[in-house]
Amino acid sequence: MVVFPQADGRLYVSRSLDRSGHLETNHSSLTLDDFAQPIQFFDEVTVYQVSPLRLRELARGGRSAGDVLQYLRQIAQAPIPIQVQHTIIAEMKSASLASPEPTVKVTPAAELAIDLRQEKALRAYQYNAVQAFLNGPAHGVIVLPCGAGKTVVGTAILASLRMPTLILAPNEAACEQWKQHLLAWTTLSECDLDVHADNPDKPVAIATYGRLVARDRKGQLRRLERYRQRGFALVIYDEVHTLPARWFRLTSELAAARKLGLSATLVREDGRVGDVLSLVGPVVFQTQARDLTDSGHLAPVRCVEVRVPLIGRDRQDYERGSAADKHRIAAQNPSKLDAATEICALHRAERTLVMGYYTSPLHELANRLRVPVIDGRTLHSERLRLYNEFRAGGLPVLIVSRVANAAIDLPSATIAVQLSGLYGSRQEEAQRLGRILRPNGKQAIFYSLVSDQTVEVRRAFHRQSYLVEQGYTYEIVAVDALYQGG
């Protein structure tokens, strides 16, 4: 292993370039993963970033900055940049200065009778995540890729702490999913749960962020106020990164002995990851999709970008249109519907999820394929029914608009088709990919349709960079390749 340290804290690691050939003599029994985390996975060169969190963890475990630097000097090909040395020393010093108060005492009276059901077992990384939170600081964030079982981890933590808990989720469907999970995994019964934020006396409450911060007719934040007074011992923030900053500040005012943030990604287009960390707490556990794919917990995914030509009237409109028009016209390119139809036909035997930003093409495609659509107007009960049917295998194709972006468990989709999207948004990308990352053994394919020679191409390029950095394979094919059976 050969390591090249950069001044920005990145460590480029090449395993194939080890010219020395000698056995690694590692006296300190440290590894790179103890103080850095991988951020880009490639075959030749993997890129790690020195992680303040891991450094602090290491310091709490009794290791010194000297140990880390000595090890790094052993494996590095060049002198360690001074900035990196300073980071390592400062982080490890701050950890050893801070009084280690990992857990907060719970008054025995508050303890609830919640246990995980006997027959349920956590996967190793889920167990590690639970332990990291329980033994870590009072407030912390766990980052797991979509499909890795964030809800399971949250449930297990709830059952371990046995505290009155408030769970905040981005939408009703996600709330419902939490409810189902709690009932299936723990000894809680339905009467212990308050799902609509109406009855604050139940031990476990589940609510959407929106409902919690909704104002009444007088403009008062009554519900939030009630919950604030109620005082939960544990607050779980699901999909914590998706929150608009304003809501976030309000909900983060909730007093709680412990706060847990759950998230699939800490990438935010507005770059305000720091807000999440400062309002909830530091990342206490993080794992990458690639790791879980390697260990068989997530399905391997191929990303395919399909280039669809934009022709005729639409092309003319496109050329004349303003910047905003261009984006809309390219996104709604009717040729995409043909391509999507073709893809659904290609994968007839598999369950296919079609996603899109604009709803009218989705409805048109639904008519063509005679399958249902879920969009913002679909009733809650109807949504749940369709999700269940799709999960059970009754529907081969399901079409969803933006609503499905987060926190819905659709475990059986192996093919995803992205008709249009905010291509630039890496957060959205992680969500969408998460839809099909659930383990079922099959190779999953994530198609995204891009209008050729339009603004979409450039946006897709950003997205490509993000996905390849996560370690997915990425192909670009012309639409003709589909029709030729490719």
Place this chain on the structure above:
Amino acid sequence: MRLSECLNHASISTLQAIAQNLQLSCTMYSKLDLVQSILESLRNPLSLAEQLDQWHEEWGVSLRRIALHRRNVFAKEEIEHLLASAGHDTVNGLQKALAQGWLFLQNDSSRRRYYIVPKDIQMALRDDFQRRWRAQVRVRTDDPLVQVDEGMAALHDLHTLLQYVQQREVRLTASGAMYKRHVQQLMELFEVEESIELPQWRFGYGRRTYDYPDRLALLYDFAYDEGIVIERQDERLTVDPARLSDFLTLGRKTQLRRLLQFYVRTYRRPIPRLYDIMETIRLLADVWTSNTSLYAICAPQIQAFYYDQPTDVWDQRVVKMLVHLGVARIGYDDDSGERWFQITKLGQELLTQDEADLPDELTYQQAALVVQPNFEIVVMVPDARMEAQIAEFAELKSSGALRVYRILDRTVERGLSLGRDFEAWRALLATRGMAPIPVNVDRMLAEWVGRGGVQAAGLGS
């Protein structure tokens, strides 16, 4: 010339004077006898040590300068000047030195007189100084926690500077300096960043000291001195491609040594004893040496220079610059604690080896780079000429232990618009890459090149 040869060439009266001085009991009239007795005496470690003590007492700082001097042959005025610093008047001083057996007068065929210190005596003097100083400096055997070691960063940043001037339109102010915007951009690309806020009064340390921070000024002045960058009349900065390519054909360590030599040449004006200082450091600091104790040894050779006090000269002009040049590194355990100084392995090589002997560990390697699927080109084995070509269609993203370039549609467009050879560039990535170019990257490249109006390979296939 060695002592034995010097004695053989010496006149009988000189030999007699030396023998008397050494209190030898030999026949004073046989040259052979005299030569042998003197040799025997000065080759005996015990009696040599005795003599060295005496010479030290007598000549002090003069002897130090002679011992550290890179030459052992001096003109009359030169040696008189050197001896005068010990406080002797010139005639007596010279006579005295000649009678002690460490300085000899030589007449060559052209009848010019010059003075010589035998090579082996000069070495013995040097060893003796080293021993004395060693007893005075404080050293440590363990490694300091923080180590400021810039390795070959000066050379990398020189290459970055040249690449920058080559790839961009760099305009100069009326006084011939780059605009601040350029300096800022350079600092972002450089491996070692400097503050661009300059104190008001600066001069003496090179041609552009007034305009740029110290390290950049040195790199720039060097490039200018070598004729690689040209300040044109129309207030633009350009690169002479022929000079640049000549320079880049040199081995990397040879390039760095040229830069080091340029530093000594430039800084010698304000610091006349710079060479001696560096020799002293080289003799002492092969292990971690306390900075203050090292300064105490060097202090007699350092004078104030206008606004720079002797300690400023030491810290800012010598130590800091030697660290920038990769010759030395500084270590410390905490911010307030003692600073430690050490000559690096690279520094030992640069200071002692001749250019021809400088090992260049970076012999041409076929596989030197990796094209990553996220459109980054990671250069694993530095090669300035290769990188100059890479930069035609990519831009430097970060530099450090390795340099990372990124390919963007606009960098490809820029290369095409400047008429660079895309196919040759792509071939370079393919042949020097440790792995094939990732399919997705190749696909985008073909597309970008197609958009630029050049024949596209495999577009839409």
